[in-house]
Amino acid sequence: MPATPGVPAATVGRLVTYLRLLTAMEERGVRTTSSDELAGRSHVSAFQVRKDLAYFGRFGTRGAGYTVATLRRELRRILGLTRPWNVAIMGMGRLGQALADYPNFDEYDFRLVAAFDADPAKAGLPAGGLFVEGLEVLPARATELTIDLAFLTVPGPAAQAAADALVAAGIRGILNFAPAVLEVPPHVHVEPVDLMAGLKRLSYHVVARAEDDAA
Amino acid sequence: MPATPGVPAATVGRLVTYLRLLTAMEERGVRTTSSDELAGRSHVSAFQVRKDLAYFGRFGTRGAGYTVATLRRELRRILGLTRPWNVAIMGMGRLGQALADYPNFDEYDFRLVAAFDADPAKAGLPAGGLFVEGLEVLPARATELTIDLAFLTVPGPAAQAAADALVAAGIRGILNFAPAVLEVPPHVHVEPVDLMAGLKRLSYHVVARAEDDAA
Numbered sequence: 001m002p003a004t005p006g007v008p009a010a011t012v013g014r015l016v017t018y019l020r021l022l023t024a025m026e027e028r029g030v031r032t033t034s035s036d037e038l039a040g041r042s043h044v045s046a047f048q049v050r051k052d053l054a055y056f057g058r059f060g061t062r063g064a065g066y067t068v069a070t071l072r073r074e075l076r077r078i079l080g081l082t083r084p085w086n087v088a089i090m091g092m093g094r095l096g097q098a099l100a101d102y103p104n105f106d107e108y109d110f111r112l113v114a115a116f117d118a119d120p121a122k123a124g125l126p127a128g129g130l131f132v133e134g135l136e137v138l139p140a141r142a143t144e145l146t147i148d149l150a151f152l153t154v155p156g157p158a159a160q161a162a163a164d165a166l167v168a169a170g171i172r173g174i175l176n177f178a179p180a181v182l183e184v185p186p187h188v189h190v191e192p193v194d195l196m197a198g199l200k201r202l203s204y205h206v207v208a209r210a211e212d213d214a215a
Numbered sequence: 216m217p218a219t220p221g222v223p224a225a226t227v228g229r230l231v232t233y234l235r236l237l238t239a240m241e242e243r244g245v246r247t248t249s250s251d252e253l254a255g256r257s258h259v260s261a262f263q264v265r266k267d268l269a270y271f272g273r274f275g276t277r278g279a280g281y282t283v284a285t286l287r288r289e290l291r292r293i294l295g296l297t298r299p300w301n302v303a304i305m306g307m308g309r310l311g312q313a314l315a316d317y318p319n320f321d322e323y324d325f326r327l328v329a330a331f332d333a334d335p336a337k338a339g340l341p342a343g344g345l346f347v348e349g350l351e352v353l354p355a356r357a358t359e360l361t362i363d364l365a366f367l368t369v370p371g372p373a374a375q376a377a378a379d380a381l382v383a384a385g386i387r388g389i390l391n392f393a394p395a396v397l398e399v400p401p402h403v404h405v406e407p408v409d410l411m412a413g414l415k416r417l418s419y420h421v422v423a424r425a426e427d428d429a430a
Binding site (some may be wrong): 007008010012016017019028042044045048078079081085087091093094095096097099101102105106110111148151152165172173174175179186187188189191193195197198199200201202203204205206207208209210213 | 222224225226228230231234256257258259263288292294295296300302308309310312313314315317323325332350363364387388389390394401405406408410411412413414415416417418419420421422423424425428430
């Protein structure tokens with residue numbers, strides 16, 4: 001597949017949503033869908049759905065919509081979810097431990113293969129089905145295990161140094177849970193995760209419902 | 216403020232993004248902005264920005280755009296971020312502990328006021344600046360501390376019972392980290408958090424960059 005330049009990050013986020021909807025439709029035995037239906041369930045316009053998909057080609061038939069199984073397969077391919085991904089956790093504090101224990105980790109063949117921490121006292125501790133390893137073995141283990149991606153779960157002040165170590169070891173994608181903006185070379189992608197963003201959506205809905213009740 | 220019915224969840228998510236952009240602009244001393252600029256930085260169309268804001272009134276001046284400070288203040292008000300929110304954590308496993316320790320928790324006056332766990336062995340353990348309390352005191356403490364919102368961080372099989380206990384104690388908003396779909400009464404809002412969604416966005420970007428490098 002040729003590279004697809006200029007796809008907005010928000011489009012990628014919506015493709016993940018469309019894929020989730022298509023998976024649920026397939027599980028319910030639904031065979032076809034439309035940009036209107038995908039739009040309604042993901043709270044964007046049908047035009048936005050068609051525009052998001054148009055970055056990658058033509059998937060539907062005018063008037064007939066989309067075949068659920070076909071579009072789901074195409075989105076899996078576009079999102080890189082048809083191959084296995086070897087994932088490491090960097091930083092085995094409480095968040096790192098919680099992610100190691102998280103269920104459904106291997107959905108779409110994401111495989112947790114290693115867990116690292118800078119603190120020698122943590123080496124050898126169990127983490128999910130693994131044991132924590134020291135940073136000194138990261139380069140060798142990254143090659144040996146072909147680690148592709150990493151969760152970065154260290155404290156904010158330690159985040160850049162930990163990211164540098166991951167990049168030096170050849171990791172190409174970092175899911176950044178640390179409250180820090182990271183500088184990485186252009187061939188590495190950082191995806192930030194804001195654990196508190198949900199609180200702001202929640203406060204809106206709680207206020208809106210209280211007003212509904214009072215109305 | 217009258218209730219605003221029918222605002223899509225995705226609009227609320229985008230308002231949170233616009234507010235973050237406006238806060239960054241204000242910190243840089245930027246005084247005015249436009250729907251084009253907000254659109255470009257949040258990767259949606261300018262029409263979408265105007266439509267999202269139009270649910271709540273008229274904020275800009277045709278041709279002159281938006282005053283950053285005014286729009287930021289209005290979005291804070293709309294999102295319910297001008298008042299304090301008392302938040303509890305339900306489930307003091309590793310994820311609960313990690314959230315209790317998370318920095319910048321009190322951004323926009325979210326206040327962590329209590330931490331609960333069903334396991335009596337955890338009662339009294341430190342959690343952030345608090346001590347873990349047993350479920351038997353939840354109803355009394357919820358009233359005494361006027362707890363508004365809760366992080367639900369229990370294992371999936373325990374999630375519905377924990378949510379029921381929160382609802383019975385008067386909590387009106389739940390940020391659900393548990394891998395479970397919750398049933399709650401209509402006056403309660405559940406906001407799901409998928410810790411693994413970021414992995415799917417990450418895999419897309421890593422594949423896209425590898426193809427760019429190969430091209």
